[in-house]
Amino acid sequence: MEIIHSLNKEQSRQGIGSLEIGLHILTAISESPTPPTLKMLSDILQMSPSRLHKYLVSLLRLDFINQIHGSRYTLGTQSLTLGISAIRRIDPIQSAIEAAEQLHQQTDKTTSVTIWNGQYPLVICWLDSSHPVSVNVRLGSQLSPFFSASGRVFLAHLPQGRQDALIQTFFASPIALPRHQGKTLDQTGFCEHLSQIRALNSCSFYGDFLPDINVVSSAVFDLNGKIPAVISLMGMAGDTQVEPGSPYQQLTLGSAESVTRRLCGKES
Numbered sequence: 351m352e353i354i355h356s357l358n359k360e361q362s363r364q365g366i367g368s369l370e371i372g373l374h375i376l377t378a379i380s381e382s383p384t385p386p387t388l389k390m391l392s393d394i395l396q397m398s399p400s401r402l403h404k405y406l407v408s409l410l411r412l413d414f415i416n417q418i419h420g421s422r423y424t425l426g427t428q429s430l431t432l433g434i435s436a437i438r439r440i441d442p443i444q445s446a447i448e449a450a451e452q453l454h455q456q457t458d459k460t461t462s463v464t465i466w467n468g469q470y471p472l473v474i475c476w477l478d479s480s481h482p483v484s485v486n487v488r489l490g491s492q493l494s495p496f497f498s499a500s501g502r503v504f505l506a507h508l509p510q511g512r513q514d515a516l517i518q519t520f521f522a523s524p525i526a527l528p529r530h531q532g533k534t535l536d537q538t539g540f541c542e543h544l545s546q547i548r549a550l551n552s553c554s555f556y557g558d559f560l561p562d563i564n565v566v567s568s569a570v571f572d573l574n575g576k577i578p579a580v581i582s583l584m585g586m587a588g589d590t591q592v593e594p595g596s597p598y599q600q601l602t603l604g605s606a607e608s609v610t611r612r613l614c615g616k617e618s
Contacts, residue, residue: 368405371397371405372405372408372409374395375391375395375402375405375406375409376409376414376415376425376429378391378394378395379391379415379423379424379425380425380429382394384422385418385419385422385423385424386422386423387421387422387423388402388403388406388421388423391406391423406423409426410426412428413426413427413428414426414428414429415429433614437573437613437614440612440613442570442572442578442579442609442613443463443465443474443578443579445570445609445612445613446463446475446570446578446579446581446606446609447463447474447475449570449581449605449606449608449609450462450463450475450477450581450605451477452605453581453583453601453602453605454477454479456601457479457583457598457601458479458480458481459479459583459584459585459590459598460476460477460478460479460482460483460583460584460585461475461477461581461582461583461584462475462476462477462487462500462581462582462584463475463579463580463581463582464493464500464501464504464567464579464580464582465578465579465580466504466577467492469495470492470493470494470495470501471492471493471495471498471500471501471504471580472490472491472492472493473487473488473489473490473491473492473493474489474490474579475489476488476489479585481586483560483563483584483585483586485560485563485584495516496520496528496540497526497528497559498559498565499553499554499555499565499566499567499582500553500567500580500582502543502544502547502553502567503547503551503552503553503567503568503569503577503580504569504577504580505517505544506544506545506547506548506553507548507569507577513544517537517540517541518537521536521537521540528540528543529558529559530543530555530558531556531558532556532557532558550594550603551568551569551603551606551607551617552566552567552568552594552599552602552603553566553567553568554566554592554593554594554599555592556587556592556593557587560584562586562587562588563584563585563586563587564584564585564586564587564590564591564592565582565583565584565592566582566583566584566592566598566599566602567580567581567582567583567602568580568581568582568602568603568605568606568607569606569617570606570609570610570613570615571610571613571615571616571617572610572613572615573613573614573615573616575615575616575617578613579609580606581602581605581606581609582602583598583601583602585598
């Protein structure tokens with residue numbers, strides 16, 4: 351602590367170069383597909399082996415890295431502790447809401463966040479654009495897994511047994527058949543549609559259920575490959591293109607992926 355207090359303001363603004371180098375070394379070790387050797391790290395970091403070795407000794411001493419097989423380096427207990435602590439402090443729902451807010455500000459489109467309540471998607475965040483779309487969905491609304499874009503994203507990623515049960519129950523006596531791009535889907539077609547959603551992590555509606563309104567949704571994934579939330583964007587069909595590869599589809603997907611990265615998540 352005395353060393354920290356002895357740093358003057360100028361040093362604090364400039365940062366500590368040796369600390370930054372040490373963190374770059376840790377990053378290189380964590381990103382390596384296999385535990386790297388001294389030579390591999392030297393090549394990656396463009397640092398001489400003799401200089402690099404001094405940093406490795408300090409990181410070993412503090413248990414931020416371990417040496418295995420005599421010559422390779424991997425992350426140690428202290429790195430694991432830091433990572434777990436960071437993940438525990440991240441609220442996935444709040445992170446998704448913040449991402450939806452940023453998407454809303456960036457696009458001036460209506461954005462929302464939904465969670466899965468066991469049977470249906472539940473809207474927990476709704477942000478109107480400066481030109482609100484006329485829909486009967488608001489904060490607290492329960493959506494259909496079959497007739498909403500976010501619902502289909504959740505449904506596409508459910509465990510296979512649970513997904514099959516919901517689909518079979520629905521198609522046994524449907525109130526109406528699902529649609530996509532203006533086409534009615536039977537059970538086989540709907541399952542194929544879900545496979546496409548899962549592959550893209552994106553579901554787009556083109557006025558299928560809300561006339562003249564387009565919607566696109568993408569999932570956020572946590573560390574265990576589960577979906578804590580889905581982020582959606584909607585707007586009028588005339589100025590909100592949401593087909594795969596379109597700007598709004600990519601922005602929505604990127605918004606969800608940014609939260610997934612923050613959560614150290616992975617797609618199931």
